[in-house]
Each structure stands twice: as structure tokens, then as C-alpha cells.
Amino acid sequence: MKSSIVKAYEANEFNQVLDEILHPGGLELTKKTAESAGIQNGDLVLDIASGRGSSACFISDVFDCRVIGTDLSLESSSLARKKAQKLPLSNKAEFCLADAESLPFADSVFDAVITECAFSLFPDKTTVAREIIRVLKPGGKFSMSDVILNHPLISDLKDEVLFNCCFTGALTKDGYIEVFSKAGLEYDLFEDHSIELKKIALRLISGYGSLNDFWKQFAGRSISCCSTVKNGTDPQIEWKRLFAESKPGYAVFSFRKPL
Numbered sequence: 001m002k003s004s005i006v007k008a009y010e011a012n013e014f015n016q017v018l019d020e021i022l023h024p025g026g027l028e029l030t031k032k033t034a035e036s037a038g039i040q041n042g043d044l045v046l047d048i049a050s051g052r053g054s055s056a057c058f059i060s061d062v063f064d065c066r067v068i069g070t071d072l073s074l075e076s077s078s079l080a081r082k083k084a085q086k087l088p089l090s091n092k093a094e095f096c097l098a099d100a101e102s103l104p105f106a107d108s109v110f111d112a113v114i115t116e117c118a119f120s121l122f123p124d125k126t127t128v129a130r131e132i133i134r135v136l137k138p139g140g141k142f143s144m145s146d147v148i149l150n151h152p153l154i155s156d157l158k159d160e161v162l163f164n165c166c167f168t169g170a171l172t173k174d175g176y177i178e179v180f181s182k183a184g185l186e187y188d189l190f191e192d193h194s195i196e197l198k199k200i201a202l203r204l205i206s207g208y209g210s211l212n213d214f215w216k217q218f219a220g221r222s223i224s225c226c227s228t229v230k231n232g233t234d235p236q237i238e239w240k241r242l243f244a245e246s247k248p249g250y251a252v253f254s255f256r257k258p259l
């Protein structure tokens with residue numbers, strides 16, 4: 001399952017149309033996410049699931065701090081490293097291959113941790129939340145932006161649509177707060193940015209004609225977000241049901257590790 005998620009976001013189709021910034025709101029929302037994590041000059045920051053490194057490079061530059069980006073995609077991590085070398089920011093933005101469920105860092109080393117449009121994709125959210133609090137310094141902040149569901153998915157849809165995309169893996173606002181609170185983080189902030197989800201859909205539509213045409217490119221490839229478990233089911237119909245039922249939005253959250 002993890003490899004099909006990773007393949008989806010390695011695809012050039014996504015990266016070209018979104019300029020290698022694979023989350024709603026672009027770098028403007030990245031700035032807000034970084035601000036809500038309290039990132040300061042000189043901090044050591046972790047960006048989990050950093051993709052092709054656009055946000056990590058941006059934050060290291062704008063906030064004059066050191067950012068380590070981790071991702072489960074070897075290809076994206078190596079492209080991120082090349083991007084940092086080219087800018088040149090490789091003394092401030094570094095990248096390594098790592099599963100969010102098992103971060104290769106000692107306890108209490110990061111001043112701040114962020115993740116953008118990725119927590120929803122992690123199958124074992126409890127383990128990732130525990131990893132985040134483990135690597136944060138006491139008093140350090142974690143911020144993320146991600147898809148939120150305004151209504152939890154309660155129908156058979158969850159079994160029909162492969163559980164490997166941000167919409168099927170997203171939680172409600174309360175669901176996210178519960179996962180992080182149980183891991184020991186203190187809830188700090190919630191900001192609704194659902195308008196950014198509409199804007200990103202419009203960018204895909206203007207690049208491809210329709211969302212349907214965008215998804216069609218992935219047909220026949222073992223990539224998430226474009227197929228259903230049941231043979232013969234039209235993915236478009238399932239997607240429409242999923243949107244109608246869960247009414248997804250997009251939001252920024254922040255949490256603090258107690259002192």
C-alpha cells in the first residue's frame with residue numbers, strides 16, 4: 001500500500017502541474033504552517049514527507065534555519081537534494097529517505113516538526129504521532145496542513161475506494177486532535193483553509209481540462225487515488241460519493257510538546 005502512495009506523488013503529472021509543491025495553498029500556506037510551528041532563525045526543523053523539497057528549501061531560506069526533509073520516496077528525496085544544491089541551499093536543507101513511522105533521529109532533537117498534505121496518507125497515524133513527539137524538543141511545536149473531513153466516512157465507500165489517498169485517509173478536525181493528544185501533544189491552533197482545496201482542483205482542471213482527464217492518465221498504473229477495489233466500478237462515481245459524503249476541506253493545525 002505504501003509503495004502505491006509513494007508512486008502517485010512521484011508522478012510527473014502531479015509535479016509538473018503543481019510546480020513540485022504537492023499541497024493546497026502553495027508556499028504561502030507553507031509560510032503560515034511554519035509560523036504556526038513557531039520556527040525561528042537558527043532552529044533545527046524536520047519536514048516529514050518532504051516530497052521534492054520545495055517547502056524545506058523555502059523554509060530554510062525564509063526563516064534562516066536548518067531543515068531536514070524525510071520522505072519514503074527515494075526518487076523524490078534525491079530530486080529534493082538536487083534542488084537544494086541548485087538553489088544553493090544544501091548547507092541548510094538536507095534530505096533523507098525515511099518512513100514517517102520510523103524516523104531515524106534521536107529523541108528530543110528538533111525545535112519544530114512540520115508535515116504538509118501527508119499525515120492523511122499514513123496508514124498507522126498513532127505510530128507517526130508518537131514519532132513526532134519523540135523527536136521534538138520539550139516545548140517544541142508540530143504543525144501540519146492536511147485534508148480534513150467535515151463528516152466522517154461511514155458508508156461502504158471506505159472499503160471500496162483503496163485506502164491510500166489523502167481523502168480516504170483523512171480524519172475530521174476532532175479525529176486529528178484526538179490522535180495527537182493521545183500521543184501527548186497539546187492542541188494549540190486550527191485554521192480552516194478549505195478554499196485552497198478548491199483552488200488546487202481548479203489548477204488541475206485548467207491543466208488537464210477536467211479532474212476526470214487528470215485521473216485518466218494514471219489508468220492501468222498501480223497508483224493510488226484512481227481506482228476502486230471492486231472490478232468494474234467507475235472510480236468517478238465513487239469519488240463523487242466520497243466528496244458528497246465527507247465534504248472534505250483543508251486546514252492547518254499546530255500542537256506543542258509539553259515542557
Ligand SMILES: C[S@@+](CC[C@H](N)C(=O)[O-])C[C@H]1O[C@@H](n2cnc3c(N)ncnc32)[C@H](O)[C@@H]1O
Pocket residue numbers: 002005006009010020021022023048049050051052054055070071072073076098099100101115116117118121122
Ligand atoms: C501529497 S505529497 C506532499 C509532499 C510535500 N509535503 C509537499 O507538500 O510538496 C505526499 C508525500 O508523502 C510521502 N509519503 C507517503 N507515505 C509516506 C511515509 N509513510 N513516510 C514518509 N513519506 C511518505 C510521499 O512520497 C509524498 O512525497
